[in-house]
Amino acid sequence: MKVFEKLKFILDLSWTEYKREFANTGLGVFWAFFKPFLTIAIFWFVFSIGLKSAPVEGVPFILWLIAGNIPWFYLGEVYVDGAMAIRTQQHLVKKIVFPTELLSTIKVFKSLYTNIFLIVIMLLFFMIYGYQPNLYWLQIIYYTIASVVFMTVLSRVTSVLVVVSADIGQLVMALSQFLFWLTPIIWNIEIVSNSTLQFILGLNPFAYIVQGFRDSMIYQQGIFTDIGHLVAFWAICGGLWLLGNRLMKKFKADFSDMI
Amino acid sequence: MNDISMQITHVDKAYKVYDNERERLKSLFTNKEPKTFQALTDVNFTLHRGEVLGILGHNGAGKSTLLKLISGVSQPTHGEIEVKGRMASLLELGVGFDPNLTGIENIAFYAKINGFPKEYIEEKQQEIIDFADIGEFIYTPVKTYSSGMFARLAFSTTLLFEPDILLVDEILSVGDSRFQLKSFKKMMEYKERGTTIILVSHSIDSIYNFCDKGLWLDHGQQKMFGDIREVVFQYEKFMEGQKMMASIDQIHADEENLILHGWAFLTGFEMPTNDYGRMEIHAVEMETHEHIVVQANNVERADISKNMYINKYDYNYDYCGFNTHILMSNLPKGTYLLEAHFFNQNNEKIPCEENTLKAFAGFSKNVSKNPDVKIYL
Numbered sequence: 223m224k225v226f227e228k229l230k231f232i233l234d235l236s237w238t239e240y241k242r243e244f245a246n247t248g249l250g251v252f253w254a255f256f257k258p259f260l261t262i263a264i265f266w267f268v269f270s271i272g273l274k275s276a277p278v279e280g281v282p283f284i285l286w287l288i289a290g291n292i293p294w295f296y297l298g299e300v301y302v303d304g305a306m307a308i309r310t311q312q313h314l315v316k317k318i319v320f321p322t323e324l325l326s327t328i329k330v331f332k333s334l335y336t337n338i339f340l341i342v343i344m345l346l347f348f349m350i351y352g353y354q355p356n357l358y359w360l361q362i363i364y365y366t367i368a369s370v371v372f373m374t375v376l377s378r379v380t381s382v383l384v385v386v387s388a389d390i391g392q393l394v395m396a397l398s399q400f401l402f403w404l405t406p407i408i409w410n411i412e413i414v415s416n417s418t419l420q421f422i423l424g425l426n427p428f429a430y431i432v433q434g435f436r437d438s439m440i441y442q443q444g445i446f447t448d449i450g451h452l453v454a455f456w457a458i459c460g461g462l463w464l465l466g467n468r469l470m471k472k473f474k475a476d477f478s479d480m481i
Numbered sequence: 482m483n484d485i486s487m488q489i490t491h492v493d494k495a496y497k498v499y500d501n502e503r504e505r506l507k508s509l510f511t512n513k514e515p516k517t518f519q520a521l522t523d524v525n526f527t528l529h530r531g532e533v534l535g536i537l538g539h540n541g542a543g544k545s546t547l548l549k550l551i552s553g554v555s556q557p558t559h560g561e562i563e564v565k566g567r568m569a570s571l572l573e574l575g576v577g578f579d580p581n582l583t584g585i586e587n588i589a590f591y592a593k594i595n596g597f598p599k600e601y602i603e604e605k606q607q608e609i610i611d612f613a614d615i616g617e618f619i620y621t622p623v624k625t626y627s628s629g630m631f632a633r634l635a636f637s638t639t640l641l642f643e644p645d646i647l648l649v650d651e652i653l654s655v656g657d658s659r660f661q662l663k664s665f666k667k668m669m670e671y672k673e674r675g676t677t678i679i680l681v682s683h684s685i686d687s688i689y690n691f692c693d694k695g696l697w698l699d700h701g702q703q704k705m706f707g708d709i710r711e712v713v714f715q716y717e718k719f720m721e722g723q724k725m726m727a728s729i730d731q732i733h734a735d736e737e738n739l740i741l742h743g744w745a746f747l748t749g750f751e752m753p754t755n756d757y758g759r760m761e762i763h764a765v766e767m768e769t770h771e772h773i774v775v776q777a778n779n780v781e782r783a784d785i786s787k788n789m790y791i792n793k794y795d796y797n798y799d800y801c802g803f804n805t806h807i808l809m810s811n812l813p814k815g816t817y818l819l820e821a822h823f824f825n826q827n828n829e830k831i832p833c834e835e836n837t838l839k840a841f842a843g844f845s846k847n848v849s850k851n852p853d854v855k856i857y858l
Contacts, residue, residue: 318577390509
């Protein structure tokens, strides 16, 4: 398939899958948004009301929170779904000839539809709180594309590993919680006083995207302000891409025999 | 030739075998080749358009593996598989249906991943629904289906999108007989139009009736490829060996003579010959167990019976008659049980399913009217 055909195929199937996820529920697409809202409400309640978190650098805590949490909803969901993409869809691997290398990417796009909607809601929230749209908000497009690219290359790798070994599957799941807390989502990376450690924590691609959302929405930092992390992010993506290609090449022919 | 539809050359398949999960984990980090299990070795054949191939073999012979390789779901370790045209496969009752989608959605999904144009899908959809004939269930998720309904929908979807090559693995054993018949008819219709079909089934009857070519696999080795009659015959002979079963229709007895008239069913004999060998009637003295051969007959094909038999059995059984005259004055005074023994052309004794004539007659009966010699069947 040519690149354009592939993209069309992915968009088509991911949209079908998106619709399907809610097809069997009475309230349908409501559930796609209910969970993120609930999570934000709990965090807001715990941190704002319970722990009385002060506004972060003059920004109401709730805004600061959703700017980081909205991208994580996407990243966290795709991290799990993408890794399991091949293993859980045996009917497409064992029974018919299907381009299995696209299965994880279909998951990446499937979750994107909800994500885009959540981003729009995030923007509305900021406007309700009196923030004027500005050019930095456009950077959200860049960071969304970056997260799609990163999740595509990452889940290509994890989806193959999970097929080859059930132990890797367990590891991937275990790391999911770990990643949530390692990434500065509900804590501010600025509180890390050691600047070397702060830099290292920022190398985490998940952190790059979450920080990018905050930079654009709150701190008004340009994409190229932090060249170090920018280069690191895309270098990691490149590395994962190559690794994914290698793993696909080595194991793809055996998928149907392995699951 | 131009009408070649499929060519399989020197195809091998070795599955990687990992002793445990740890071995699999290790395989990620090393290039060491794992142990393998040889599922298929050197399979070769060519099929032309409109031919129907039946694959025979016991469980684990590699039938399903071969279908998976041809369908492209699994890759051969060595060798080449060349296929012309669009292929559709029904492997072990699956066609890539998602259990959470309804029947209709699955049809659409199937069409989508096969890349059919929209108008064609719309045109075919109703046809598929009608053919599957599962009523309102078409609107409920596939996971609620009975296995029969699932098979019907899977079969209809695969078949009605008119593949050039159709692979069918055991699917027809699931549907009821009416659906099976309907499906066979439809497949025949497509075969006439040039669809190449490969069938795996444990029902040798359906393979024999439906296929032109046969492929016999044994422990992953290709034992035979050729005309279906020849392959099924050799396969049956190999699997079942030569067997015989006899039954008695009529008994005539007076003081001196005993005449037995009956039939024998023969399994695993060469078809064209008329000479099946020999039948001996033994009189076994009931107290001493001494055998006396009272009559030996050549067993001959009962030609009249050939027409009586329906076609479906003629690959497997043949039918012959015997007419035996026993002169009882040859027997010393005593009480005897009659037994029938059968020998093939090589004078080897053929195992008989029930070895005494008594069993064939269905009851024990004293047939002799001579008070000195008592004969039981």
